[in-house]
Amino acid sequence: MPASVVDTLTFRPGEIILYPGVPDPRDKLYQVREGLVRIQSVDDEGNALTLRFVRPGEYFGEEALAGIERIYFAEAATLTKVDELNPALLSPEETVELTVHLVSAISESYRTIQRLVSQRLKNRIAAALLTFADTPLATQDKAGNPVVHVTHDEIAAAVGSVRETVTKVIGELAREGYIRSGYGKVALINLKGLRELAHRQA
Amino acid sequence: MPASVVDTLTFRPGEIILYPGVPDPRDKLYQVREGLVRIQSVDDEGNALTLRFVRPGEYFGEEALAGIERIYFAEAATLTKVDELNPALLSPEETVELTVHLVSAISESYRTIQRLVSQRLKNRIAAALLTFADTPLATQDKAGNPVVHVTHDEIAAAVGSVRETVTKVIGELAREGYIRSGYGKVALINLKGLRELAHRQA
Known part of the structure; x- marks a missing residue:
């Protein structure tokens, strides 16, 4: 197990893993091991909006790395296992993996924006x-x-x-x-x- | 000047810096020094859609790091100077800066998606x-x-x-x-x- 893994947590479908808010300096980064995580915001009328799905091997909770306000809930969509990672202990390989994932997440968001505008x-x-x-x-x-x-x-x-x-x-x-x-x-x-x-x- | 900087390029307003496509392994990463870069896609009818603005200090062309297809043009919005960076030579400080920028870009995209859906x-x-x-x-x-x-x-x-x-x-x-x-x-x-x-x- 990589040195960065602090703990492995299990969530049932519908359980909330992260809440919106300003990340605490002690907040962790998460990597999905099994299952699926839904990154979702909810507007004032209670309408949910899925911003991204996080699949096994992918990361979430990345605002902790940037001290940026989290504007979503992270919720287990199925029975889900996630690794809690200490960002300070990421190996160079893990840092590269994380960068690739963040770039993919940006690209996926762009496609969502294009679809919303044109389809x-x-x-x-x-x-x-x-x-x-x-x-x-x-x-x-x-x-x-x-x-x-x-x-x-x-x-x-x-x-x-x-x-x-x-x-x-x-x-x-x-x-x-x-x-x-x-x-x-x-x-x-x-x-x-x-x-x-x-x-x-x- | 950091070791990662390969060259500094100047673009006039409206000049295209990057075209859509699959990045070449030799592709560089870019950081805006002065001016403003518009990350923009164009649909089949020629309608432009701005996906992100890149301000001084911020990065673009990050698909080169992940080998992901670029689905946009990067265009100078004003008189713009950009540093061409060799991703393999980024210092640890630059890597952290880049990560913070990518996380911000994701967060900004999420707000765009929320606006398109709810406003x-x-x-x-x-x-x-x-x-x-x-x-x-x-x-x-x-x-x-x-x-x-x-x-x-x-x-x-x-x-x-x-x-x-x-x-x-x-x-x-x-x-x-x-x-x-x-x-x-x-x-x-x-x-x-x-x-x-x-x-x-x-």
């Missing part, structure tokens, strides 16, 4: 379903199609919309044969079509 | 004008008010909208006494009011 909700939902399929929230059905275990509320948070609107678009995608929608899960039965939707502008 | 265009324009006021694009009028030297196209790129719509909202902000609008410039005459607008959720 319709239907295309953004297609993109979000494909993102979910690439996380531990996904299983496979008998035909080998990815099945993502998410609620319409969770999809709404991922695309910056509300449940009612998402439910309408999910119905549309199901009628058009892109997905099969069940309670708390969505099977992606036309991946090629969803990828086309996800890349199309406005 | 009306008018509030986003107020926020963009205040951001411009904090860059070398701003001067002061005789009364000490910040004057930002930007076109309506540049404001549109900063908020993910189009010129025609921005012109309408700028007119509204002027009538309401928040700003005074001239050719290629906007004077911020009610900073307190603009800050309130910028922080309000739709």
Whole structure:
């Protein structure tokens, strides 16, 4: 185990790992070992907005390194194990890994901004379903199609919309044969079509 | 001069410093010395979208560190000097500085995403004008008010909208006494009011 690891913590789905606020000088950096962490803000009306997913091997809580106010909650999306790291004890290899992850997170944010500006909700939902399929929230059905275990509320948070609107678009995608929608899960039965939707502008 | 500095380059306003694409292994990292760099993408219809401003002391071209595809142009917004850095020769202090900057860039992106999801265009324009006021694009009028030297196209790129719509909202902000609008410039005459607008959720 690297010298930087202070502790390993386990969280159940929905448990909060970090709260918004100004980081304390003793705050740690976190690396996901297993599971999935959702970086999410909540507005004054209680609408959640997912800013990033943190997958195994990736880092979060990076504001501790910069003394910058954290404007989100970090929440376990599945049963999740995270390593608590002492930033002062990162090895050169870990520092490089962290830099690569931060650069990827910036690039991912830019794509989110581009989608919000240039794409319709239907295309953004297609993109979000494909993102979910690439996380531990996904299983496979008998035909080998990815099945993502998410609620319409969770999809709404991922695309910056509300449940009612998402439910309408999910119905549309199901009628058009892109997905099969069940309670708390969505099977992606036309991946090629969803990828086309996800890349199309406005 | 730090050992990492390979060269110092000067760019005139509007000159492109970096193009989109997969970074070459020999690509450099850049740090702004003087001026301002605009990180901007352009969609298939030619609409520009400003993803970030890079101010003196801050870095860009960080995809070179991660081998990640660059999805933007880096363009000089004013007369700009940048240091070309060899990432392999960064000192520990420069590495820390870079990390702090990357963390800030992520945090700034999150605020952009939140604004796009939760704010009306008018509030986003107020926020963009205040951001411009904090860059070398701003001067002061005789009364000490910040004057930002930007076109309506540049404001549109900063908020993910189009010129025609921005012109309408700028007119509204002027009538309401928040700003005074001239050719290629906007004077911020009610900073307190603009800050309130910028922080309000739709």
